[in-house]
Amino acid sequence: xxxxxxxxxxxxxQAALELYVxxxxxxxxxxEIAKRAGLTERTFFRHFADKREVLFAGSGALRDxxxxxxxxxxxxxxxxxxxxxxxxxxxxxxxxxxxxxxQRQNVIAAHAELRERELxxxxxxxxxxxxxxxxxxxxxxxxxxxxxxxxxxxxxxxQRWIDNPGQRDLSQLVRECLDALxxxxxxx
Amino acid sequence: xxxxxxxxxxxxxQAALELYVxxxxxxxxxxEIAKRAGLTERTFFRHFADKREVLFAGSGALRDxxxxxxxxxxxxxxxxxxxxxxxxxxxxxxxxxxxxxxQRQNVIAAHAELRERELxxxxxxxxxxxxxxxxxxxxxxxxxxxxxxxxxxxxxxxQRWIDNPGQRDLSQLVRECLDALxxxxxxx
Numbered sequence: 001x002x003x004x005x006x007x008x009x010x011x012x013x014q015a016a017l018e019l020y021v022x023x024x025x026x027x028x029x030x031x032e033i034a035k036r037a038g039l040t041e042r043t044f045f046r047h048f049a050d051k052r053e054v055l056f057a058g059s060g061a062l063r064d065x066x067x068x069x070x071x072x073x074x075x076x077x078x079x080x081x082x083x084x085x086x087x088x089x090x091x092x093x094x095x096x097x098x099x100x101x102x103q104r105q106n107v108i109a110a111h112a113e114l115r116e117r118e119l120x121x122x123x124x125x126x127x128x129x130x131x132x133x134x135x136x137x138x139x140x141x142x143x144x145x146x147x148x149x150x151x152x153x154x155x156x157x158x159q160r161w162i163d164n165p166g167q168r169d170l171s172q173l174v175r176e177c178l179d180a181l182x183x184x185x186x187x188x
Numbered sequence: 189x190x191x192x193x194x195x196x197x198x199x200x201x202q203a204a205l206e207l208y209v210x211x212x213x214x215x216x217x218x219x220e221i222a223k224r225a226g227l228t229e230r231t232f233f234r235h236f237a238d239k240r241e242v243l244f245a246g247s248g249a250l251r252d253x254x255x256x257x258x259x260x261x262x263x264x265x266x267x268x269x270x271x272x273x274x275x276x277x278x279x280x281x282x283x284x285x286x287x288x289x290x291q292r293q294n295v296i297a298a299h300a301e302l303r304e305r306e307l308x309x310x311x312x313x314x315x316x317x318x319x320x321x322x323x324x325x326x327x328x329x330x331x332x333x334x335x336x337x338x339x340x341x342x343x344x345x346x347q348r349w350i351d352n353p354g355q356r357d358l359s360q361l362v363r364e365c366l367d368a369l370x371x372x373x374x375x376x
Binding site for chain 1: 304308311328330331332333334336337339340341343344347348367368369370
């Protein structure tokens with residue numbers, strides 16, 4: 001395992017991702033994931049409800065990270081600047097995990113059921129961002145608009161980052177996309 | 189039935205919505221829907237796969253309407269103006285159906301499974317809009333951004349329209365939300 005000894009949960013996640021990439025999501029069993037991680041099935045089920053949930057286990061932590069970043073944005077930040085602070089925090093986490101994030105995304109892209117689950121998690125994230133913005137005193141309408149449109153932009157930037165490994169960092173892509181959208185909206 | 193004699197499909201849709209509102213979505217059976225419409229179960233299944241699909245039967249027509257509106261936008265229209273033309277077409281359809289749209293949305297709002305289905309249909313709409321924009325020669329990035337952010341704004345405007353019956357029309361709300369978003373983005 002080298003210098004970094006991941007915890008049980010992390011070992012299960014890594015083993016699952018390896019197997020999903022090697023054999024495909026459908027053809028991988030929980031028994032195989034546990035075996036690859038050097039653990040028992042029973043241990044797997046103490047951490048995850050099923051093999052699908054391994055892929056979405058990080059979404060709660062991601063949401064918390066984003067909500068905290070919005071709350072911590074300076075008082076002078078506009079609603080969209082506060083949302084961008086959340087996306088910067090998310091981007092830093094994704095950059096750090098790098099290839100794991102790409103592997104995960106490729107598995108999800110290959111399965112309609114997983115893509116749908118990802119959409120639901122994104123909608124949850126947007127709802128949490130809107131709540132965090134309302135917590136800063138932003139009106140309900142502006143909070144919803146900023147959260148929904150911001151999440152939409154982040155989704156496009158994230159896909160571009162996935163499709164172009166080793167190029168610009170994700171934070172930079174989010175800013176470019178927001179700027180491009182300003183240009184798109186201009187003229188109406 | 190008065191002056192307007194709806195077709196078989198329309199009668200089934202209306203009967204289903206009435207029953208979902210009266211008794212709840214779960215407690216309504218296909219047999220009851222067919223009976224209320226004065227038709228047989230067999231006829232129901234010639235039109236819809238199950239009772240859930242009655243609620244989403246219009247999404248194909250909505251998508252086609254939006255795609256056609258983007259294609260028909262003047263050459264001088266910016267990408268977002270083309271998307272707004274699509275939302276105007278959708279808004280006109282929703283305005284015309286009025287209470288039926290509100291009833292449908294209330295049924296969907298009450299069930300997580302239906303809300304998830306609605307998210308998937310919205311993602312399909314966004315993908316179709318992006319395709320239509322690429323068909324106008326818009327770059328892939330701008331097409332995706334416009335479609336995703338535009339759909340996000342439409343979603344917020346639509347919810348506001350549902351929550352405030354008899355107030356501003358939906359087209360107007362879409363424009364107000366886009367303008368508000370311009371203000372939100374300004375300053376970064």
